[in-house]
Amino acid sequence: MSAGPVGVAIVGAGNISTQYLNNLTRFPDVRVLGIADLETARAAAAAREYDIPTAGGLDSVLTLPEVEIVVNLTTPAAHAAVALAALAAGKHVYGEKPLTLDPAEGEKILAEADARGLRVGNAPDTFLGAGIQSAIRALDTGLIGTPIAAATAVQGPGPESWHPSPEFLYQRGAGPLYDLGPYYLTALVSLLGPVAKVAATARRARERRVIGSGPKAGTEFAVEVPTHVTALIEFASGAGSASTFSFDSPVGGRMIEITGTEATLSVPDPNTFGGPLLIRAATEADWRELPLHGTEAGRGLGVVEMARAIRAGVPHRASGAVALHVLDVMAAIIDSAAEGAFRSLTSTAGRAPVLPPGWDPYEATL
Ligand SMILES: NC(=O)c1ccc[n+]([C@@H]2O[C@H](COP(=O)([O-])OP(=O)(O)OC[C@H]3O[C@@H](n4cnc5c(N)ncnc54)[C@H](O)[C@@H]3O)[C@@H](O)[C@H]2O)c1
Secondary structure (H helix, E strand, O other), rough: OOOOOOEEEEOOOOOHHHHHHHHHHHOOOOOOOOEEOOOOOHHHHHHHHHOOEEOOOHHHHHHHOOOOEEOOOOOHHHHHHHHHHHOOOOEEEEEEEOOOOOHHHHHHHHHHHHHHHEEEEHHHHHHHHHHHHHHHHHHHOOOOOOOEEEEEEEEEOOHOOOOHHHHHHOOOOOOHHHHHHHHHHHHHHHHHHHHEEEEEEEOOOEEEEOOOOOOOOEEEEEOOOEEEEEEEEHHHHHHHHEEEEEEOOOEEEEEEEEOOOOOOEEEOOOOOOOOOOOEEEEOOOEEEEEEOOOOOOOOOOHHHHHHHHHHHHHOOEHHHHHEEEEEEEHHHHHHHHHOOOOOOOOOOOOOOOOOOOOOOOHHHHH
């Protein structure tokens, strides 16, 4: 087993890459050795800013022998091809969500990794943040009694107002379910365990949308996926969730509530790493804030955790298995909406153990 920092290459130098770069260049566990993009000038600009030795196209980073993990930050339609290319080059892969466009592609990636003795990790890693980790500990210590039900909602007018290239967010592999659903579903699976079956309705308010910012502002594009999805989710534990995912609401809002036999937990926004985490029992007049413990370092935590797990020879937490189960749940939600019937899940995934205290060396200074 090798020692020292784990060499990392980033593929996809777009919008989200700066959050990863800010984090991955500050943790001592990893060293960013290369960055690639179809638009090589974009990769070169990031390399200059973050002092990364190699920049170029995909091959330029896959051939670097010291790179052990390829971090795949491309758009969803490219996730599978880039992940398979990285595995073929003998690299572990960690990708942005969703794992792939459909479960069959995801299964292929996990099988390929298994056959080569390589790892697949996947976003979201927000469930490793102090907010969701503290919520998991609250459930595990019985603060709300036995979990019975969840209610989740994420709704707003859609990302075309702020994202300069939002077209992919309305294509296969995105929409509110595939783009934001992974945060909510990964948090639910981390809190309540695997999903057993789902039922859903899905629709879209508009066939075309208009880009609201950046050089393409004013350009119209087509909407290819449902933009308002309502799902009933039954977990293997017997708990159930009513969950809404929408880009069709003029009113923004996000919530996850878990109700148990003794109290309800209001879990922080799972698209963030922090709080607030609130609890309220039937006997209490108002919500009470619970203390948070853990890291709020931000996107890239899952990569750092995977790097440490590689060096320690133990399983990593933001796993391909969870990402595939979540992808399966999303595909089943869409199928159920089309068929008008419950869909049972064939995949499953275990809950990752909570991170130990002091896991993030920067925790105290955050
Ligand atoms: N933007 C956000 O706020 C956000 C937040 C969390 C997660 N994500 C996820 O991150 C991923 C990327 O999103 P983004 O907003 O950064 O998109 P983006 O369009 O801004 O950037 C994607 C980059 O990938 C490059 N790319 C595409 N295909 C490629 C390929 N085959 N090889 C090399 N480079 C390729 C593009 O040229 C582009 O620079 C998506 O999966 C998205 O769901 C985005």
